[in-house]
Amino acid sequence: MEKINELTSENIVQQNIERLKEIFPTAFSEGKLVVEELQALVGEYIQKDKEYYQMTWAGKTEAQREANKVSTGTLRPSKDESKDWDSTGNIFIEGDNLEVLKLLQKTYNSKIKMIYIDPPYNTGKDFVYEDDFSDNLKNYLELTGQTDQTGKKLTTNTDNDGRFHSKWLTNMYPRLKLARNLLSDNGIIFISIDDHEQGNLKKICNEIFGEENFISQLVWKSGGTSSAHFTKEHEYVLCYSKNLASLSYFQYNGISSVSDRAIKKPSVKNPISIIHFPAGIDFECEDKIFPNFFGDKEPVKIVSGIFQAKNRKLANEVSIEAAWSMADMIKNWLNGLTVIDQKGQIVKRFFFKNNGVLQYEKEKGTIHPKTIITDYTTKQGSNSILNLFENNYFDFPKPPDLIKYFSSIVTNDSDIILDFFAGSGTTAHAVMQLNAEDGGSRKCISVQLPELTDEKSEAYKAGYKNIAEITKERIRRAGELIKRENKDKEGIENLDTGFRVFKLDSSNILAWDTSVDEFEGQLDMFAENNGDHIKSNRTEEDVLFEILLKYGLELTLPIEEKVVGDCKIYNIGFGSMYICLSDQIKADVATTIGEWHKESSDSNPSVIFKDSGFASDADKTNTVQTLRQVGIENVKSI
Secondary structure (H helix, E strand, O other): OEEOOOOOOOOHHHHHHHHHHHHOHHHEEOOEEOHHHHHHHHHHHOOOOOOOOOOOOOOHHHHHHHHHOOOOEEEEEOHHHOEOOOOOOOEEEEOOHHHHHHHOHHHHOOOEEEEEEOOOOOOOOOOOOOOOOOOHHHHHHHHOOOOOOOOOOOOOOOOOOOOHHHHHHHHHHHHHHHHHHHEEEEEEEEEEEOOOOHHHHHHHHHHHHOHHHEEEEEEEOOOOEOOOOOOEOOEEEEEEEOOHHHOOOOEHHHOOEEEEEOEOOOOOOOOOEEEEEOOOOEEOOOOEEOOOEEOOOOOEEEEEOOOEEEOOEEOOOEEEEEOEOOHHHHHHHHOOOOEEOOOOOEEEEEEEOOOOOEEEEEEOOEOOOOOEEOOOOHHHHHHHHHOOOOOOOOOOOOOHHHHHHHHHHHOOOOOEEEEOOOOOOHHHHHHHHHHHHHOOOOEEEEEEOOOEOOOOOHHHHOOOOEHHHHHHHHHHHHHHHHHHHOOOOOOHHHOOOOEEEEEEEEOOEOOOOOOHHHHHHHHHHHHHOOOOOEOOOOOHHHHHHHHHHHHOOOOOOOEEEEEEOOEEEEEEOOOOEEEEOOOOEOHHHHHHHHHHHHOOOOOOOEEEEOHHHEOOHHHHHHHHHHHHHOOOOEEEEO
């Protein structure tokens, strides 16, 4: 059984080296990069002049290095602050977004379709604190009162500072660099900004995303603000793609094709009927045999045949009884006819999703939005918050309709949207609103620093000690309001208005420090834990989610539990991973995992145990052998 000694975030430097090896294998000798050989391979593309066009500032080198560093932190689940923990696909992360972005690298690399951020504009009043690149995680824990050290205060970046612009650029650069990794190849980032740093932001975005991937600089007429000479009526939104060559034109309602369920809740409008499906229809599922009856409010019954997915196709002829929402269209498509819906849109195909439910996919048209946006104002943003709270706790909050507009032209039904400067929670609000309107199932990841509220502020008096607390409450209230406003809409009860809360913290695993000063303390620490590498004040679920994060599994995967004796076993993602972190583990735990594995379609799951949790060495050996007998070879301990 292999032992996991360290859990860290994605090593971006190593990842880049591996890519270089694939492209230029001869540039490496005994695992090391031979710079001269690489130069010879790229030939005339080498920049030899000392002076060339570039964007630089005091601190840039440090910022570049920081983007490549791994994080030893983790995200600890907070169920009591979450909403609909077991069913939601949305995430709220409380923590420094620099460290959080590092931790998301493995799980969400190239999976985010859209990023929207409203970062500090660098007005001289809006910086929270300076990054401490020597140990950013420790710095964050100290500043937010999560460690015993006190005295450091949150600061602003004043305009009389000699490195006013440099500090802002150093703060933004590594965050944007990490954000780019998370975007899908056809993903887009929108960044709100004003005149203070618009020019500098565009230059570093050109460097990070590439000038060739610049889409547009949008002008947003946000509303009038008096200034010395002119009344400022606008801000900017910079728009970049990850890979413009992979990005098609914007689509009507944001998508070139729309997909939705082809069954409904049985009713007079949608009566139950039987449709016969031939083998070979697309089935977006790993090999699996489905039961003859499934579904609750929208039941599906297999009348004849075996409902089986094989090689991502329907394996057998099957007759299915359900309340079809478009029965005639389904039958016409099965008969090879061109199917056009009531809106004149061509239905391209019907297919089964991984849950066994029939879906349809139909075409949409392209649109070309204007670069000047005039329909939304910051006053609308303020009114949105006032509609949820008695006070507006934010200065110039963005209106949800602005973010909803961006999402509608960029994202598809189930895409993921990220906002790592969540602030008032506008992006999460906008995503829920858009899903309510078009029936989508987009997911939102929000990241917000628990910046302390001023003790004299209305927010503090209302009981909100930090900004993240307000953000979470705004998302809760916005979700309930959306459901109330759409209470008569069919299927609104299925709208995902929940979110899983995670909080940035140091790793759950005790790290061995061999420095002389710490050696004795390390011995005492491990002695207190009886040799256990897991910190004494951490729960099994804390460790569970650190494992998921570092293994690259999504934080919203379904988790089932079984108890065997005094041991709890976690089944992650319907059998993709099994974890047991209990004490006194014996072979009966492996037997239960083996039985669970037989029900799963995953042929090569991972199994992870706590190394110190086995009752004896013999139990450890028997556990591994029992798992091998059912075909599970990937067994590790932590």
